[in-house]
Amino acid sequence: MQWMIRFSGIISAALLMIILAPSLQSFHPAEAIRSYQIRQIPATAHHRSSFRKASTFRNAAGCVPVTDSGDVCDPSRVHVALTLDLEYLRGSIAAVHSVLQHSSCPESVFFHFMVSDTSLKTLVSSTFPNLRFQVYYFDLEVVRKLISTSVRQALEQPLNYARNYLAEVLEPCVRRVIYLDSDLVMVDDVAKLWGTSLGEKTIGAPEYCHANFTKYFTPGFWSNHRYSSIFSNRSPCYFNTGVMVIDLAKWRRFGYTKRIEKWMEIQKNDRIYELGSLPPFLLVFAGDVAPIDHGWNQHGLGGDNVVGSCRDLHPGPVSLLHWSGSGKPWLRLDSKEPCPLDALWAPYDLYRPSW
Numbered sequence: 001m002q003w004m005i006r007f008s009g010i011i012s013a014a015l016l017m018i019i020l021a022p023s024l025q026s027f028h029p030a031e032a033i034r035s036y037q038i039r040q041i042p043a044t045a046h047h048r049s050s051f052r053k054a055s056t057f058r059n060a061a062g063c064v065p066v067t068d069s070g071d072v073c074d075p076s077r078v079h080v081a082l083t084l085d086l087e088y089l090r091g092s093i094a095a096v097h098s099v100l101q102h103s104s105c106p107e108s109v110f111f112h113f114m115v116s117d118t119s120l121k122t123l124v125s126s127t128f129p130n131l132r133f134q135v136y137y138f139d140l141e142v143v144r145k146l147i148s149t150s151v152r153q154a155l156e157q158p159l160n161y162a163r164n165y166l167a168e169v170l171e172p173c174v175r176r177v178i179y180l181d182s183d184l185v186m187v188d189d190v191a192k193l194w195g196t197s198l199g200e201k202t203i204g205a206p207e208y209c210h211a212n213f214t215k216y217f218t219p220g221f222w223s224n225h226r227y228s229s230i231f232s233n234r235s236p237c238y239f240n241t242g243v244m245v246i247d248l249a250k251w252r253r254f255g256y257t258k259r260i261e262k263w264m265e266i267q268k269n270d271r272i273y274e275l276g277s278l279p280p281f282l283l284v285f286a287g288d289v290a291p292i293d294h295g296w297n298q299h300g301l302g303g304d305n306v307v308g309s310c311r312d313l314h315p316g317p318v319s320l321l322h323w324s325g326s327g328k329p330w331l332r333l334d335s336k337e338p339c340p341l342d343a344l345w346a347p348y349d350l351y352r353p354s355w
Contacts, residue, residue: 051093051127051350054100063105072110072134073173078103078194080178081112081166083159084120084135088182090330091323093127094348098185100128101348107132109190112170112177114138114162127350136169138162146264147276160277163241164260167251175249181242183302183328185348188295188319196245196292202256204245204290206297209237213286216279221272234287241281242322243297245290259284295319301341302327310339321345 059066064076080099084092092113100106111133113124121135140158142165147158162169163179170177178193180186198204213236214222221227251257263280266272273279295317302325303309309327321344323329329345332338 050352051090051123052352053126054097054128054350056130057100057103057106059105059107063108066107066132072171074110076108077110077132078105078108078178078190079110079112079170079174079176080180080190081114081163081170082180082182083138083162084113084115084124084182085117085157085159087157088328089120089123090349090351091184091328092182093124093350094330094345095180095182095184095186096128096131097350098187098348099180099190100131102186102188103190105191110134112136112166112174114159114166114169116140116159138165138169143264146261146268163244163277164257164280166246167248168257170248172252175247177246177248179241179244179246181322181324183324184242184320184322185345186320187344192319193245193292193296196290198245198247198290201288201290202247202250202254203285204292205239205241205243206292206294207237207239207289208294209235211238213238213282216275216282217273218271220270224270224272227266227272230283231287236282236286237289238282239286239289240297240299240322240324241278242299242324243292243320245292256284293317293319297322299324301325301329301339303339311341313341 066076067074082092082095096111099109103109107130109132111131113120113133113135115121115135116138118135118137124131124133124135138159143158143161147161166177166179176194178190196204216238217228260280260283263272263283267280293316294314296319298313298318298320299322301311301313301321302323303311304325309325311325313321321341323342323345327339329338329342330349330351332342333346333349
């Protein structure tokens with residue numbers, strides 16, 4: 001029966017695609033994260049929404065058997081990291097649901113949730129009773145003092161920067177992780193993305209070398225040789241940080257968290273970019289990224305960062321749909337003013353209004 005549910009979901013998505021196509025005070029932030037113990041936060045009175053329980057997803061024949069211990073260090077695990085907060089919770093739940101629905105070995109997928117409110121752990125457990133996951137408290141004050149204003153207020157939220165600290169927060173035995181934003185759904189087997197070869201690189205992501213790379217930094221950055229020379233021996237291309245495969249072992253070895261923080265400190269004193277958490281990643285990694293097929297990040301479906309707009313899919317295969325930009329599918333669906341492609345997100349929505 002489960003394979004029928006998964007298959008029907010794939011067929012529905014395919015048909016729709018055809019129809020719709022044309023402060024820890026004296027510590028350095030990274031050191032503070034490493035030394036900080038997860039603390040329990042009292043549960044909020046009631047979340048503004050609830051979610052219906054997802055189906056039980058079981059491994060197909062041929063999957064490596066998994067133990068019931070939920071051991072995060074099991075070498076057969078596929079590790080996926082996301083953030084959880086109330087504002088984007090509906091999107092995160094849909095993202096997890098989509099990963100499980102299309103995975104051939106869903107019991108092998110281990111989720112790592114970065115949260116600022118540990119009471120969300122109960123909600124995840126009730127929505128996905130058989131999910132293998134861990135919750136990590138992320139102290140927002142660790143990065144709040146490093147964040148500068150952006151073109152859109154949502155880009156200034158501290159939890160957006162949690163991806164910078166995965167190497168410090170996740171268990172040392174976790175040597176690789178897939179990072180996913182909360183505004184996407186996966187329509188292909190996560191094992192394919194997990195198996196991506198990074199070669200000697202630390203991160204892998206779809207690159208977009210036709211994009212105007214200079215626009216991601218201010219004229220002051222480009223006119224300052226001390227800053228712009230960072231790209232002198234590289235051929236930098238834009239990449240979206242909402243979908244990344246990260247070699248955490250290399251990240252830890254080369255101290256990339258501190259490198260990102262250093263650029264954020266420079267930004268606070270000498271404004272060199274406008275777009276939140278993305279530019280520091282470009283400064284550290286652009287031109288040194290293992291390329292991944294564009295089908296794994298059909299991004300921009302949320303429109304631009306100011307007013308939003310309906311977008312079409314990019315040409316080519318589709319393994320992951322990403323509503324990056326200001327427009328989120330759940331908000332547009334609720335307002336009865338959806339974009340055509342928002343219908344592709346709806347089948348993964350487990351939201352159940354509490355009123």
